[in-house]
Amino acid sequence: MLEALTGAGLAAAAGMNAYIPLLVVGLADRLFPGLLALPEGWAWLSSWWVIGIVAVLLVVEVVADKVPAVDSVNDVLQTLVRPAAGGLVFGSSSTASTVAVTDPAEFFASNQWVPIVVGAVIALAVHAGKATVRPAANAATAGAAAPVVSTVEDVGAIGLSLVAIVAPLLVVVALLALAAAGWWLGRTARRRRRPAERPATAGDG
Structure with missing residues (x-):
């Protein structure tokens, strides 16, 4: 159960970044095996080569987003990357020993x-929500929301990743909060966008 929550939290984080x-x-x-120890089949994720490549890609993602x-273009390009990353982190973490899960379920190891x-x-579900809300937020704020929302997403992805490993039970709360925040942001963006569209519509008539 806990390993599934760990995987779900990490996968949701991958949907954001x-x-x-x-x-x-x-x-x-690599650095804190007492916090998380990957099984042998997933040990390549902690090689310095992989860590270095992921770090470089992260910098590009953080800037572009x-x-x-x-x-928005980046979100389109990430449509395959984020679900793939979600699958990798769920697959690896669900069979890993963590500070909260000392004996991963055999079900995940054999399937x-x-x-x-x-x-x-x-990850795809979270990504879809992000890709839907972001254009509306940009349109409602003339693009001013992009760096703010992106920073919040990055911080959220970091926090959710750490919570998933250290306190997986809190992942449920975090996912509910994430869904509520996405709903609120989308609703707010749509409300701000409507007044700006009405004058143009009236003028066309």
């Missing part, structure tokens, strides 16, 4: 494709 949970998992296994219009698919679906 593909590289943050990958980097957290890799660094945790804060530029209006570019962030490794299950957590990968589940993680990809979770």
